Amino acid sequence: MNQLFKTIVIDDEPAARRLMRNLLQEHSDVVEIIGEASNGKEAIEKIGKLKPDLVFLDIQMPDLTGFEVIEKLSEKPNIIFTTAYEQYAIKAFETFSIDYLLKPIKEERLAQSIEKLKKFGRFNQSIDVNGLQEIIRQFQAPKKATALPIKTGDRINLIRYENIAYLEAQDKYVCVFTLEGQKYLTDQSLTIMEEKLPSNFCRIHRSYIINKEKIREMHRHFSGRYLFVMDDKALTRITSGRTYQDVFRSEFGL
């Protein structure tokens, strides 16, 4: 006699869950649906409580991804991923030969998965979530920050790196100056800013960080220091500090 798999369908869209239920009616001799979940939190809860043998798991959900859900499970059931378009996830599944269904879901393809399940009893048994996510990260172009968020009062402004001319520490604040001459204040220290900013920003003085791509001229100054003329509207002039000499000298190849 065939084993009956207690199943939970997890998807953020009601129609998608309904579709899965309908399609699974064909396989009621193998699969019995015992629950549904519409988001990651609910999924973790229900899996913990109902202890299903099989889970259809949507990858892209608003609160958690399918992978994050798996990571948080103490007991891992059989899992069949469902996904609309995650190209990178698909590549990762293939690398680990993990079963998945593409949306819109095809009946034949679902039947194949069920056949496999019947034959082997278990599958996707020990999913190496970390390995999987590592692969996805590799495939995915890393999301590069392109702007600096500055909080002023109740609003957050995004200042794109390419628009920043330089940053100046004043008192306990840091002023971010744009090419247009606009000034934004932040209460974070210049050192924190230095870490946050991409490599084309360079600290040349105790109280100055400049955008290397927005330097108009560089002049030799007294005692090994340099005078920078920035390419902003006001052609701001900034002199480098003695202690930062070595750092930016190597950066500029001087």
Add this chain to the structure above:
Amino acid sequence: MKPTQFEVLAVLVLFSTLMLVAGMYLLAKMNSLFKRSIKSELLRKNIVVWMIAVCIITSLAPTTPQFYAAAFVNNKLKIFYLFEWFAATVDSIFVFNISWLVVKYLSRANLSFRKRMSIILFAIIICSILTSIPLNYLGNKYLGDGPSFKDLHVTLLFNFYTGCMIGLVYVTMSYVDLERKRKLNEKELEVTRLQQLKTKAELDALHSKINPHFLYNALNSIADLAITDGKKARKMTIALADLFRYSINSSDHNYSTIKEELEMSAVYLEIEKIRFEDQLNYSIHLDKDLSHYLIPRFLLQPVVENAVKHGLKATGKMTEIDITVKNGSDGLQIMVADNGPAFPDELTPGYGVKSIYDKLDLLFPGNYEIHFKNQPEKKVVMNIHKLMKNESAI
């Protein structure tokens, strides 16, 4: 000791040369001279032309036969020069102002450069000849043997010649000016053309094609609705078709009216509403008189898409999306609010947000502002300061 004839002549020739140089200098600077101190263009030009005329005529003095007579025969050099300057004054005032009128009149008529120049040349020569008649009379009176029209034909011929000279100088200057303008225009055209091409290419790249993830999910929903709720399936198919037609942008427009953009946002939200059955609600508010203003095409889509994504993050409650477009104190104000979790202080913009900055940079450079707010409600605020109206749509 009296200077010799040669010495006198040498001094006079040197003087003439200096006057020639001065005249040429003034001619070259004609358009910019006294621009600050004298506001009236006619008066300014009159003065400059008079100065040029005095310089040139003085410098040409040694080429006239009367010069030698005045200098060495009857000792009337002073009177000769006074007369020459007087003649220059009369000549310049008369010839210049008549030509000025002719030029002004012609600029209104739509004539080719060649025709216009011919008429002006002709006018200058005629004026120059006409002034020679009284000048000949006066010349005879003060420098010659008494008032008469003696040797009028010689003066006429001489003034015909000077008229030609003045005219040709004018024509040459106009031609050089025309060429310069032509080149400048060409260069400018080239620059704008290149800019347009660049903008177009960049916008093409930015026109966020509808997220494929969204498409496949919507189709998956339709696969279910086709069986469970035919009417909804139909509604969703039509909405998807509308959205795609808009996103394909077959007419290649960079701008859309606010009305169109909001309609598309509504279509998009309608699809999401069907997809997430009763988990999503939306409202759209638009000041009626703003509907025909132009904004970058697909400016709203990424923002609304983000709002839905963020709104749904807070599970277990109804997601409320509100789009408001109104006339702010600082131009147009577009606000997209959702009731999801607050924006983090360390906001990293994704592709969608970056694309709205890029679109506004290209189409409203320096005239927009975007910020993210958490209080009193969570929303993205876009201000566009200078607006264009779609005239043809009104």
